[in-house]
Amino acid sequence: TACSSRYALSQLHPMWQEPLAVPGGDRQSPIDISVRKSLFDPQLKPLVVKYDPRTCQQIWNNGYSFLVEYDDTTDKSTLHGGPLDDQFRLCQFHFHWGENNAWGSEHTVDHLLYPAELHLVHWNSDKYSLFEEAVMEDNGLAVIGVFLKVGKRHEGLQKLVDALPAVRHKDSVVEFTRFDPACLLPESRDNYWTYSGSLTTPPLTEAVTWIIMKQPIEVSHDQLAVFRSLLFTSAEEEVQKSMVNNFRVQQPLKGRTVRSSFI
Ligand SMILES: COc1ccc(C[C@H]2SC(=O)NC2=O)c(OC)c1
Ligand SMILES: [Zn+2]
Numbered sequence: 001t002a003c004s005s006r007y008a009l010s011q012l013h014p015m016w017q018e019p020l021a022v023p024g025g026d027r028q029s030p031i032d033i034s035v036r037k038s039l040f041d042p043q044l045k046p047l048v049v050k051y052d053p054r055t056c057q058q059i060w061n062n063g064y065s066f067l068v069e070y071d072d073t074t075d076k077s078t079l080h081g082g083p084l085d086d087q088f089r090l091c092q093f094h095f096h097w098g099e100n101n102a103w104g105s106e107h108t109v110d111h112l113l114y115p116a117e118l119h120l121v122h123w124n125s126d127k128y129s130l131f132e133e134a135v136m137e138d139n140g141l142a143v144i145g146v147f148l149k150v151g152k153r154h155e156g157l158q159k160l161v162d163a164l165p166a167v168r169h170k171d172s173v174v175e176f177t178r179f180d181p182a183c184l185l186p187e188s189r190d191n192y193w194t195y196s197g198s199l200t201t202p203p204l205t206e207a208v209t210w211i212i213m214k215q216p217i218e219v220s221h222d223q224l225a226v227f228r229s230l231l232f233t234s235a236e237e238e239v240q241k242s243m244v245n246n247f248r249v250q251q252p253l254k255g256r257t258v259r260s261s262f263i
Contacts, residue, residue: 003244008069022198027206028251029197030106033258044261046190047211048081051090059163063170063232064201065094065246068179070159072123072131072180079122079142083194083259088142091131093181095119097227101150106200107212108249114216115224116148118184128152146184151218156183156242161226169233187213190256191262199250214262
């Protein structure tokens with residue numbers, strides 16, 4: 001699908017050589033969300049999420065994370081409302097996680113780290129006709145971030161976890177169908193923070209309206225352990241590197257305001 005960022009990610013440096021900040025970038029992601037400094041905005045609407053599981057196509061290990069990719073050639077799986085003026089189309093979701101449960105998320109809340117973070121990636125299909133166009137525009141993308149915490153097993157996630165061994169190595173792809181990503185959203189969808197930011201991997205373009213859900217979802221320790229069984233490296237490489245700590249370091253707020261949909 002259009003939204004799989006084959007080129008961009010393949011240029012990624014190993015995690016420990018963090019991609020350099022974008023020269024002059026003043027709206028980079030991720031950030032720490034300071035709860036007391038966020039501004040309640042009563043004009044923020046509830047999120048309207050309409051996902052069609054039939055648009056789910058495949059899982060791809062791109063050497064940085066694993067992407068669950070959706071057919072984004074029609075408006076079947078969409079997001080609007082919240083802070084958004086336009087309708088956005090779901091193109092993929094992926095996760096960021098750590099080598100242990102102490103860290104792994106990209107955003108933090110009052111510097112609290114979560115063991116993982118889900119990103120549901122959407123592009124503005126009212127204004128653009130292709131993901132590639134939208135990714136270059138400041139109102140082009142909307143990413144919903146959901147924190148994962150260790151607790152009870154997440155039944156909906158298990159279907160995805162069971163498919164991960166098939167994409168253990170970089171560049172492997174497996175067919176994956178009829179998965180409804182709405183099952184990965186927390187019950188309370190009305191409580192979120194939102195701010196203007198960027199992609200968290202190269203090309204780091206400042207095109208993202210971030211929507212970070214306040215309530216985390218619970219997944220089991222064993223489910224997270226399967227994420228860590230994935231590899232950054234392809235089957236041909238001699239040295240296998242486990243796919244962990246695939247998150248970017250936090251970026252300066254540079255005067256931005258984080259709005260909240262709740263008091
Ligand atoms: C060229 O287009 C790209 C490049 C990279 C990503 C992935 C980044 S962006 C995010 O939120 N998390 C990530 O890992 C992307 O995703 C929309 C789109
Ligand atoms: Zn991400």
